[in-house]
Amino acid sequence: MTSSHKTALIIGSGIGGLSLGIRLQALGFHTTILERLDQPGGRAYQKRTPDGYIFDMGPTVITVPHFIEELFALERGAGMLGEPDYPPHTLADDARVREGESGGPRTRDYVTLVPILPFYRIWFDDGTYFDYDGDPESTRRQIGALAPEDLAGYERFHADAKAIFERGFLELGYTHFGDVGSMLRVVPDLMRLDAVRTLFGFTSKYFTSSKMRQVFSFETLLVGGNPLSVPAIYAMIHFVEKTWGIHYAMGGTGALVRAFVRKFEELGGTIEYGRGVEEILVTDGGGRPVRFPVGKRVATGVRLEDGTVRHADIVVSNGDWANTYLKRVPAAARLVNNDLRVKAARQSMSLLVIYFGFRKDGSDLNLRHHNIILGPRYEALLTEIFGKKVLGQDFSQYLHIPTLTDPGLAPEGHHAAYTLVPVPHNASGLDWAVEGPKLVERVYAFLEERGYIPNLRGRLTHSEFITPDYFEGTLDSYLGNAFGPEPVLIQSAFFRPHNRSEDVGNLYMVGAGAQPGGGTPSVMMSAKMTARLIADDFGIHPEVRDGVPEVVGAAD
Structure with a gap:
């Protein structure tokens, strides 16, 4: 009926x-x-x-x-x-x-989807990088080059992260936890999988190299989570990406x-x-x-x-x-x-995002569609953003250059890009009308002087940015958070x-x-x-x- x-x-x-x-x-x-x-x-x-x-x-x-x-x-x-x-x-x-x-x-x-490889090029502060593509053989080869002492740890991490993925995502992903009982029923499994300790603590069990600890924990920043405090169940992201790309x-x-x-x-x-x-x-x-x-x-x-x-x-x-x-x-x-x-x-952190266009200069960028550019500090920087809610003297960023895949997003002979910098939300009391332009200039100088985009400021044809004030005002997000709780x-x-x-x-x-x-x-x-x-x-x-x-x- x-x-x-x-x-x-x-x-x-x-x-x-x-x-x-x-x-x-x-x-x-x-x-x-x-x-x-x-x-x-x-x-x-x-x-x-x-x-x-x-x-x-x-x-x-x-x-x-x-x-x-x-x-x-x-x-x-x-x-x-x-x-x-x-x-x-x-x-x-x-x-x-x-x-x-x-x-x-x-x-x-309705729409054309294409795979992106590598998933991310992860740049370390010393100029080395890791092309993260979810392929176990490629991953082993790169770990062998950057941190051979962690090869055995990767095998253990791979097995344990897969178990978390199978239980936490494939079996429980669509569970709506509407009452305490639904939560209590899964706690023993999560404890057995060691999925309730912090993600960074979890990865640190398997990797001694700071580079590998960063490679296998940074992804939660893309959903508003601090690797130092999110539960290790988020190790499943590694397998979500590995499985479906x-x-x-x-x-x-x-x-x-x-x-x-x-x-x-x-x-x-x-x-x-x-x-x-x-x-x-x-x-x-x-x-x-x-x-x-x-x-x-x-x-x-x-x-x-x-x-x-x-x-x-x-x-x-x-x-x-x-x-x-x-x-x-x-x-x-x-x-x-x-x-x-x-x-x-507790609200997630916020973001400063710079949207910019620049002229191609005839040389190839040593960048990929998705780039993670890590600063000299990892744990200390995360503590400043999420805990102390201050702007540090350095920063990490996610640099997105879609015109490497889709040139139609920019005028001919140009690239469209954005770079995303995690920053504290507006409980910080920071005046973004003052701090925003200063941070933008620091980011541009960094990308240019470190050789990621040579002569960037001389090639810029478009530049604008948003701060936590955009999230709080335009998107009506409490305290300008970028990802919710x-x-x-x-x-x-x-x-x-x-x-x-x-x-x-x-x-x-x-x-x-x-x-x-x-x-x-x-x-x-x-x-x-x-x-x-x-x-x-x-x-x-x-x-x-x-x-x-x-x-x-x-x-x-």
């Missing part, structure tokens, strides 16, 4: 919001995405400049293309049926796509965002721009606004910044978790996610914000601030987890009739 039409409002059109919008349309909801900015993407916003450059302003690393293929394969009324969470046939060591196109058959209808959407991540918008609209969804949400409307279950923290609380819609009221059966926030509750849910309705809890949560142990699994609100019925979360966490694949996983919770709450269940998948109790 089909129920009456059900409606959904999603606040924000980041990758998580778009992924969930596609899934809700497939479940039969009538979904509207409300986006505060003038185009989709959220943190994955793409900027086009008058002088011909195209810059992805946020995420640039794409992995697990199966998650993308799965979204493009969805159809209205088919729900989430026939979808293995992970494609078993790609788990073999020799199955990863290394050349040509890497998207599945439905993905190719690193990929790039031709045209930039913005091309993937536009493809998701197209799929969402093809399924009947609606997206509106310039529609910031001022308040999530909550009643006591009888239609009266909540004024006291008692009784049943239900989300019934939103009030936009222009005063317009929009009602729906469910409301989902793809915005910043902290500001969703602090700014948009009435305080009287928040017993769990109250001001004390939200403000006490910091993924430390006490903010993971059950202790990470829940995808189904504990405070308000029919209110859900999706994206980096919810389970399982930050990073492009994780926010797509978050969308599937949230969709499953909504389907369960609304009695939408899978059924196959005459070999054709349908959803029983579909929202329309």
Whole structure:
């Protein structure tokens, strides 16, 4: 039996919001995405400049293309049926796509994905580098050249990280930890795998070389985590990348965002721009606004910044978790996610990101699509950023040069690039109007003087940057954090914000601030987890009739 039409409002059109919008349309909801900015993407916003450059302003690393293929394969009324969470046939060591196109058959209808090799060129302060490509033989060869004393340790690390990947990602990756029991059931396994100690402490068991310790722990910085404090379960990132590779959407991540918008609209969804949400409307279950923290609380819609009221059966926030509750849910309705809890949560670090274009000079850059340039200090620098919240005298950076793969992002004869420097969030009290330009100049001088991009300042044709103030203002992120709550142990699994609100019925979360966490694949996983919770709450269940998948109790 089909129920009456059900409606959904999603606040924000980041990758998580778009992924969930596609899934809700497939479940039969009538979904509207409300986006505060003038185009989709959220943190994955793409900027086009008058002088011909195209810059992805946020995420640039794409992995697990199966998650993308799965979204493009969805159809209205088919729900989430026939979808293995992970494609078993790609788990073999020799199955990863290394050349040509890497998207599945439905993905190719919307966007072109290509593999990137190496995944990263990791530069050390002494000028040596490690090409991290996930290939065990290449990895062994490079360890033998840089730190032969760690070859045996790598074999042990490889085996133990694989065990964490199999349990923590393949078996538990889509688990929504909604109660304490769900968390307690997995603690013994995590303890057995030594997955609760810090990631840096975990890697230090296997590697004595500081270079190898950095190579096998830096990746959590790309999802907002400090390697010195995130749990070792994040060692699974090594195997996520090794198994499915690193990929790039031709045209930039913005091309993937536009493809998701197209799929969402093809399924009947609606997206509106310039529609910031001022308040999530909550009643006591009888239609009266909540004024006291008692009784049943239900989300019934939103009030936009222009005063317009929009009602729906469910409301989902793809915005910043902290500001969703602090700014948009009435305080009287928040017993769990109250001001004390939200403000006490540890937020991820922020970023200074420089977007620049420069002339080619006829010589080849000794750089790759993705470059990690590590400074002279690792542990001390991380402590300054995450703990002391100060700017150090040195820095590390992620330098992204997509025009090595996709020349169309820049005018002919030029490169488009961005370089990302981890910095403290705005609890630091730093004045970014002063510190931002000074740090930009230091970064340019470093890239030029150390020979990464010779004569860079003389070749610059475009330069702009963002600071934590952009994350706090434009993206409405609490304290200007760049990745949501910091993924430390006490903010993971059950202790990470829940995808189904504990405070308000029919209110859900999706994206980096919810389970399982930050990073492009994780926010797509978050969308599937949230969709499953909504389907369960609304009695939408899978059924196959005459070999054709349908959803029983579909929202329309």
